[in-house]
Amino acid sequence: MKSEPTEFSIDDLQNMPNQTEHWDGVRNYQARNMMRDDMKIGDQVFFYHSNCDEPGIVGIMEVVRESYPDFTAFDPDDKHFDPKSDPNNPRWFMVDIKFNRKLDRTIPLKELKQKPELEEFPLVRRGNRLSIMPVTKQQWDFILSLEQKS
DNA sequence: GCCAACGTTGGC
DNA sequence: GCCAACGTTGGC
Numbered sequence: 797m798k799s800e801p802t803e804f805s806i807d808d809l810q811n812m813p814n815q816t817e818h819w820d821g822v823r824n825y826q827a828r829n830m831m832r833d834d835m836k837i838g839d840q841v842f843f844y845h846s847n848c849d850e851p852g853i854v855g856i857m858e859v860v861r862e863s864y865p866d867f868t869a870f871d872p873d874d875k876h877f878d879p880k881s882d883p884n885n886p887r888w889f890m891v892d893i894k895f896n897r898k899l900d901r902t903i904p905l906k907e908l909k910q911k912p913e914l915e916e917f918p919l920v921r922r923g924n925r926l927s928i929m930p931v932t933k934q935q936w937d938f939i940l941s942l943e944q945k946s
Numbered sequence: 947g948c949c950a951a952c953g954t955t956g957g958c
Numbered sequence: 959g960c961c962a963a964c965g966t967t968g969g970c
Binding site for chain 2: 824825826922923924927
Binding site: 798800846847851852905925926 | 966967968969
């Protein structure tokens with residue numbers, strides 16, 4: 797899952813009560829579907845910092861609550877307000893995410909792009925703009941194996 | 947700040 | 959249903 801650290805960083809997550817926060821503001825159908833249909837309690841998730849000095853994977857979190865309506869879509873004062881999302885038939889969903897740990901170092905996007913093992917990983921594919929994307933077990937293990945290097 | 951690559955919108 | 963125009967994302 798991506799977030800701009802100026803908006804919400806892994807430190808912000810770590811400092812939340814219970815180190816837990818709802819992942820609101822996703823307004824893309826593909827990303828929504830993954831939260832709504834695929835993310836289950838106990839699933840491990842990489843936290844990715846985007847749009848910053850060193851874009852990359854910075855930590856690990858865990859799903860602690862499965863899909864429920866993103867209430868920020870109902871609030872006209874909220875940045876992510878969407879008048880088309882009806883509380884009786886919500887368009888947008890979110891999950892709750894809990895801090896697990898920071899990686900010992902940021903694993904930069906630049907480095908991930910150089911790895912033939914990650915050719916199929918959506919994050920490094922051209923033009924990818926999804927803020928949430930699936931990680932296979934193989935990709936997960938490989939990425940974690942990079943943590944202690946260089 | 948630029949711009950490529952998308953996704954969404956809305957006229958027809 | 960097509961597609962041009964527009965808006966957003968996000969690396970660089």
